[in-house]
Amino acid sequence: MNRIKLALLSISLIAGFGLFILPVDVGAAIATDACVGVKSAVCEEISKKDQFPTFVKIMVNTLLYILGAVSVIVIIVSGIFFAISGGNATTITKAKNALLYAVVGLVVAIMAYAIVNYVIALFLK
Numbered sequence: 001m002n003r004i005k006l007a008l009l010s011i012s013l014i015a016g017f018g019l020f021i022l023p024v025d026v027g028a029a030i031a032t033d034a035c036v037g038v039k040s041a042v043c044e045e046i047s048k049k050d051q052f053p054t055f056v057k058i059m060v061n062t063l064l065y066i067l068g069a070v071s072v073i074v075i076i077v078s079g080i081f082f083a084i085s086g087g088n089a090t091t092i093t094k095a096k097n098a099l100l101y102a103v104v105g106l107v108v109a110i111m112a113y114a115i116v117n118y119v120i121a122l123f124l125k
Contacts, residue, residue: 045100053120067109
């Protein structure tokens, strides 16, 4: 059992440090970049219009990323518990419940993402 814990800890540490070296998206300059340091009615309207929806999208995307990572980890751990249960009914039940809750949480997160994007697109028209 200690070897399994050590293996899981090692895998999670390697995966955790691996997330820091992921490439970052780089794109072309956005039209609002031209408004930096410029005071005009157009630039002020652009910044007011895009500020809140952009903030909400960033927050939802970040939370969805975190929830997705946690859900995948829980699915893997529940699979390991199911595999090492040795026929113990309580361990099998715990593994099934963990798997069920992870999948339900992931579905709820995806639905929340879809709803937030729909509402933001609806109000920006």
